[in-house]
Amino acid sequence: VIPGWFSEISPLWPGEAHSIKVDKILFQGKSDYQNVMVFQSSTYGKVLVLDGVIQLTERDECAYQEMITHLPLCSIQNPKKVLVIGGGDGGVLREVARHSSVEKIDICEIDKMVIDVSKQFFPSVAVGFEDPRVTLQVGDGVAFLKAVPKGTYDAIIVDSSDPIGPAQELFEKPFFESLAKALRPGGVMCTQAESIWLHMHIIEDIVANCRQIFKGSVNYAWTSVPTYPSGVIGFMLCATEGPPVDFKHPINPIDADDSHVKTKGPLKFYNSEIHSAAFCLPSFAKVVIDSK
Numbered sequence: 001v002i003p004g005w006f007s008e009i010s011p012l013w014p015g016e017a018h019s020i021k022v023d024k025i026l027f028q029g030k031s032d033y034q035n036v037m038v039f040q041s042s043t044y045g046k047v048l049v050l051d052g053v054i055q056l057t058e059r060d061e062c063a064y065q066e067m068i069t070h071l072p073l074c075s076i077q078n079p080k081k082v083l084v085i086g087g088g089d090g091g092v093l094r095e096v097a098r099h100s101s102v103e104k105i106d107i108c109e110i111d112k113m114v115i116d117v118s119k120q121f122f123p124s125v126a127v128g129f130e131d132p133r134v135t136l137q138v139g140d141g142v143a144f145l146k147a148v149p150k151g152t153y154d155a156i157i158v159d160s161s162d163p164i165g166p167a168q169e170l171f172e173k174p175f176f177e178s179l180a181k182a183l184r185p186g187g188v189m190c191t192q193a194e195s196i197w198l199h200m201h202i203i204e205d206i207v208a209n210c211r212q213i214f215k216g217s218v219n220y221a222w223t224s225v226p227t228y229p230s231g232v233i234g235f236m237l238c239a240t241e242g243p244p245v246d247f248k249h250p251i252n253p254i255d256a257d258d259s260h261v262k263t264k265g266p267l268k269f270y271n272s273e274i275h276s277a278a279f280c281l282p283s284f285a286k287v288v289i290d291s292k
């Protein structure tokens with residue numbers, strides 16, 4: 001380890017480690033689920049780290065939060081009831097709140113320390129919790145979903161960490177089945193789906209499971225997040241059987257010039273062109289994802 005630098009070392013990306021220069025460690029703690037750390041970096045603003053893995057930085061969190069939220073919500077007319085699993089930093093809530101059609105935002109986050117630390121060190125991210133439509137449940141998303149009545153939500157966003165630690169079950173088939181049950185016909189889900197450069201095997205399994213469960217449509221999208229491993233992150237976008245959903249052509253655009261987004265500050269990353277482009281895959285990924 002180089003003094004003054006944080007290196008992201010994990011068995012999920014063997015042989016490589018992204019490093020960020022550390023100016024000052026601001027918080028270190030251990031919750032019931034994981035180690036939590038916040039540091040002031042030299043060039044990426046404040047950084048949130050869980051069990052040694054970068055979750056977000058102030059400089060590039062916009063890319064992930066905007067894409068994971070607007071890829072599903074801009075693909076259906078009038079989303080009204082939205083559920084967020086994970087997302088304890090509040091960033092996805094901030095983005096969901098831009099949609100004036102949304103009436104109810106439920107969130108189930110397992111680790112209260114993540115929520116408290118985000119409110120203390122990342123107020124521009126945790127601002128999402130302030131929206132009056134938000135109802136917070138601190139608990140396990142797997143159990144939460146089992147109790148949700150069939151067809152409750154228009155959209156569910158699974159903003160998870162990696163499948164090592166508390167989020168492991170969020171990548172398994174029973175969880176995808178409970179997501180599908182909780183969605184209305186033609187409802188949409190969007191989950192964090194790792195890196196096409198590092199995790200094609202994990203992605204292959206997720207796609208195979210989703211194709212069995214989501215009879216509407218199954219799509220993989222990806223985007224650039226400099227501080228995530230290999231500099232990219234992917235998303236599974238699925239729709240249940242019902243009114244058809246064409247993820248590649250947003251029917252509910254929320255481009256930067258939309259009046260109702262002014263209250264939340266401008267969109268820094270998402271727009272309708274990058275929405276459609278996100279579904280264009282390199283050949284080595286297409287051959288796996290389209291063949292499942």
Ligand SMILES: NCCCN[C@H]1CC[C@H](N)CC1
Pocket residue numbers: 053054055056064087088089091159160161162192228229233
């Ligand atoms: N809400 C913060 C983002 C959580 N998702 C991240 C995706 C990339 C992973 N290596 C770490 C978690």
